[in-house]
Amino acid sequence: MLFGRTQKNPITLADKGVVAWKYATCGYCSTGCSIEVGLNAQGKPVASRGVADADVNRGKLCLKGLAEHEIFAASGRGTKPLMRGHWHEDWQATDWDAATLKVRDEFRRIQAQYGRDSVAVISTGQLLTEEFYTLGKLTRGLIGTNNYDGNTTLCMASAVSGYKRSFGSDGPPGSYEDFSHTDCLIAWGSNLPEQHPIIYYRLKDAQEQRKFPLIVVDPRVTMLAQMADIHLPLTPGTDVVLQNAMMHVIFKEGLEDKRYIEANCNGLEALKAEVAQWDPAKAAKVCGIDEETIRVVARLFAKAPAAMQIWTMGINQSTHGSDGVVGINNLALITGNMGKPGGTSLSITGQCNAMGTREWSSCSGLPNYRYLEDAQHRKEIGEAWNVDPEFFPKKVGLKQTDIFKVMETGQIKGLWIVATNPMSSLPNTASVRRAMQQLEFCVVQDCYEDTECNQYAHVYLPAGTWAEKDGVMTNTERRINRVTPLAVPPGQAKPDLWIFNKIAEKFNEDGRVNFPEKASDIFLEMARLSQGRFCDISGMTHELLEQRRGVQWPYTAEQAARGELPPVGGKRLYTQDATFRFPDGKAKLIALPFVVNYEVPDEQYPFWLNTGRLVEHWHTRTKTGKVGNNNKFSPIPFVELNPDTAAEMGIRRGEYVRLVSRRSDAVVMAQLTQRVRRNMVFLPFHFHDCANRLTIALLDPYSRQPAFKQGAVRVEKIADQHEAAILSKEMRKF
Numbered sequence: 137m138l139f140g141r142t143q144k145n146p147i148t149l150a151d152k153g154v155v156a157w158k159y160a161t162c163g164y165c166s167t168g169c170s171i172e173v174g175l176n177a178q179g180k181p182v183a184s185r186g187v188a189d190a191d192v193n194r195g196k197l198c199l200k201g202l203a204e205h206e207i208f209a210a211s212g213r214g215t216k217p218l219m220r221g222h223w224h225e226d227w228q229a230t231d232w233d234a235a236t237l238k239v240r241d242e243f244r245r246i247q248a249q250y251g252r253d254s255v256a257v258i259s260t261g262q263l264l265t266e267e268f269y270t271l272g273k274l275t276r277g278l279i280g281t282n283n284y285d286g287n288t289t290l291c292m293a294s295a296v297s298g299y300k301r302s303f304g305s306d307g308p309p310g311s312y313e314d315f316s317h318t319d320c321l322i323a324w325g326s327n328l329p330e331q332h333p334i335i336y337y338r339l340k341d342a343q344e345q346r347k348f349p350l351i352v353v354d355p356r357v358t359m360l361a362q363m364a365d366i367h368l369p370l371t372p373g374t375d376v377v378l379q380n381a382m383m384h385v386i387f388k389e390g391l392e393d394k395r396y397i398e399a400n401c402n403g404l405e406a407l408k409a410e411v412a413q414w415d416p417a418k419a420a421k422v423c424g425i426d427e428e429t430i431r432v433v434a435r436l437f438a439k440a441p442a443a444m445q446i447w448t449m450g451i452n453q454s455t456h457g458s459d460g461v462v463g464i465n466n467l468a469l470i471t472g473n474m475g476k477p478g479g480t481s482l483s484i485t486g487q488c489n490a491m492g493t494r495e496w497s498s499c500s501g502l503p504n505y506r507y508l509e510d511a512q513h514r515k516e517i518g519e520a521w522n523v524d525p526e527f528f529p530k531k532v533g534l535k536q537t538d539i540f541k542v543m544e545t546g547q548i549k550g551l552w553i554v555a556t557n558p559m560s561s562l563p564n565t566a567s568v569r570r571a572m573q574q575l576e577f578c579v580v581q582d583c584y585e586d587t588e589c590n591q592y593a594h595v596y597l598p599a600g601t602w603a604e605k606d607g608v609m610t611n612t613e614r615r616i617n618r619v620t621p622l623a624v625p626p627g628q629a630k631p632d633l634w635i636f637n638k639i640a641e642k643f644n645e646d647g648r649v650n651f652p653e654k655a656s657d658i659f660l661e662m663a664r665l666s667q668g669r670f671c672d673i674s675g676m677t678h679e680l681l682e683q684r685r686g687v688q689w690p691y692t693a694e695q696a697a698r699g700e701l702p703p704v705g706g707k708r709l710y711t712q713d714a715t716f717r718f719p720d721g722k723a724k725l726i727a728l729p730f731v732v733n734y735e736v737p738d739e740q741y742p743f744w745l746n747t748g749r750l751v752e753h754w755h756t757r758t759k760t761g762k763v764g765n766n767n768k769f770s771p772i773p774f775v776e777l778n779p780d781t782a783a784e785m786g787i788r789r790g791e792y793v794r795l796v797s798r799r800s801d802a803v804v805m806a807q808l809t810q811r812v813r814r815n816m817v818f819l820p821f822h823f824h825d826c827a828n829r830l831t832i833a834l835l836d837p838y839s840r841q842p843a844f845k846q847g848a849v850r851v852e853k854i855a856d857q858h859e860a861a862i863l864s865k866e867m868r869k870f
Contacts, residue, residue, distance in 0.1 A: 152182040158622035162201045163602035166485035167334045168611025169193035181205035190685035198333040203765040210762035214585035214598030215627025223592045240642035242577040246550040255550035256283035256539045261487030264607030266658040270636045272498030277523040278643040282533030286493040287556040289536040291486035293839035294452040298461025304717030310480030311613040313706030315342035317478030320440035322351045325450010327358035330751040357811040373846045374423035379463030381419035382434040383411040391438035393472030403725035410727035442478030453845045455734045458838035475710035491610035535840035544571040551578045559588035560756040560824045563831035563842045600625035607655040617686035734846040741848035744816040753822040773823035779808040792860035794852040797830040803864040
């Protein structure tokens with residue numbers, strides 16, 4: 137007897153009429169996948185595929201990347217500049233000169249009346265790096281406000297802060313190649329299969345070869361947790377307690393790398409004194425992980441020849457986010473797992489070019505990790521830009537999360553929002569709405585004119601998106617890669633770089649500051665500014681980046697002059713010949729006391745609220761909500777609820793429920809699953825007027841990143857399901 141099919145019918149792919157493939161880098165997450173978009177005979181993008189000889193993704197794409205060509209023709213694209221006198225009035229079409237002149241005049245009026253910092257500029261993690269650099273030059277060198285930040289404050293700010301506190305500089309020290317050398321991997325608050333699927337493939341390929349243990353620390357039974365050798369479902373907000381307890385075991389049992397610590401670290405005694413208080417028995421009562429499991433994990437990590445840690449938003453989006461990153465770095469340093477193959481602490485960045493923001497936008501200082509507090513750095517950039525160094529502020533201004541709090545009190549009167557959507561992405565939406573309503577002037581620059589923030593705009597500037605533009609992006613492992621324009625923006629819409637230069641013209645009447653028009657020329661200017669610095673890209677050109685399918689920094693002009701090609705695989709920071717960025721060249725071990733400074737469940741609000749991403753969607757769904765192959769998987773908001781809890785409350789799968797926090801409420805559909813414990817719910821954050829109606833605007837004291845992962849809600853059964861469905865739909869309306 138024969139089992140199975142005796143004849144296989146091969147799958148036939150539809151012929152989309154592709155006549156040419158054009159190169160780009162994916163514009164969703166930070167993985168940095170090389171992608172080719174197929175154009176038909178009419179020049180229309182009709183297909184997407186991975187690039188086989190690119191080291192990052194090796195031909196693979198996730199389902200967002202496979203449908204990325206569809207975003208060009210999606211609904212809601214802005215096609216002409218718009219103006220109006222007040223946000224409740226109708227829009228009127230205008231031209232670019234009038235719109236950009238209005239921006240200049242209104243910003244100058246507000247600054248003359250209320251002061252330079254009464255205007256704020258908030259950008260994204262999804263512009264191209266040359267655009268970030270140009271926006272920074274315009275904001276720091278001409279507009280002059282110190283209230284300037286990027287969307288990375290909601291994403292990677294805690295990683296940035298933690299790297300600076302531990303190592304003296306931002307910059308992820310490891311690479312994807314470390315998966316192929318590690319002997320133990322801990323993933324802290326990271327669900328790679330849904331957040332970064334291609335990085336997950338890299339991890340799984342390496343694990344199948346090396347058989348290293350995978351340990352996942354996450355309150356929820358995520359997809360990655362289901363694949364783990366050990367899952368640690370800790371109590372939300374207690375990562376630092378678990379880290380301290382692991383270090384307690386490592387020091388008590390003499391498993392630390394004494395030679396490495398003595399040669400490379402300061403602060404050992406203070407760290408030892410703090411973790412001595414956190415024996416596993418005490419820690420277990422706080423973090424919810426039994427003491428023997430803590431000991432087992434600590435020993436596995438410390439005894440591994442090379443041990444690696446990764447993390448994403450589960451660590452960052454917390455009132456302890458920066459401390460959690462420092463704790464990860466502490467564990468790496470005391471075991472000597474830094475700067476060697478397979479031994480690293482590697483943040484998995486969120487947005488496609490959040491690293492470009494960090495390196496070149498001047499949001500957190502000045503270009504290429506320069507500090508506003510450093511007079512020499514101000515002088516260097518002042519001379520390069522032909523700007524008086526005294527024009528620059530002497531310290532960094534407010535972060536995005538603080539900008540909106542100040543805006544709500546009326547201290548900020550003008551706002552420029554670039555390619556981001558704080559009306560949907562910031563916590564406590566009601567307070568953001570109040571802040572937006574009191575602005576005297578708001579300009580929104582976005583490729584879509586139907587974003588929520590445009591409700592309160594006085595000027596709308598239609599921008600290009602992704603590969604309608606020319607430039608570079610930097611991925612999680614510091615790999616800079618090319619985006620080549622393969623389509624043109626619709627109607628009168630323009631690339632963001634063109635818009636920044638147009639506005640710069642209005643502020644730069646005397647032509648004192650140079651604003652190159654071509655991305656390749658801007659990149660060369662950046663390369664010159666980077667020479668001899670930590671983030672040295674002076675050996676790179678656009679042509680080299682496309683030829684090599686991306687290059688990791690540092691890659692210097694000296695290397696290029698010697699004909700030394702950049703490696704295809706991993707390049708690591710803080711190796712034996714590259715010291716840490718503090719004056720003495722040593723890293724800092726930092727003691728981390730634990731304080732409960734976040735919202736916890738109580739009798740009135742008995743459920744932990746956890747928020748996060750789905751593999752099919754991206755951030756506020758501005759893009760993926762309009763792509764059928766993405767939106768069909770999750771077209772409406774839902775909440776994951778434990779089946780036992782649901783049974784006790786009389787809630788059935790597919791029914792609508794009301795989630796209520798101290799801020800507001802949201803009506804969503806119940807999805808019953810054992811992935812969440814009985815006192816927890818998980819709510820995807822992609823849907824407007826849903827998750828962030830509920831979240832609390834508590835912030836990490838160092839990074840100012842919100843605690844999206846620790847909040848409290850109650851769940852209410854709704855009797856009238858028909859009315860609930862209508863209410864849920866109304867909540868999501870623009």
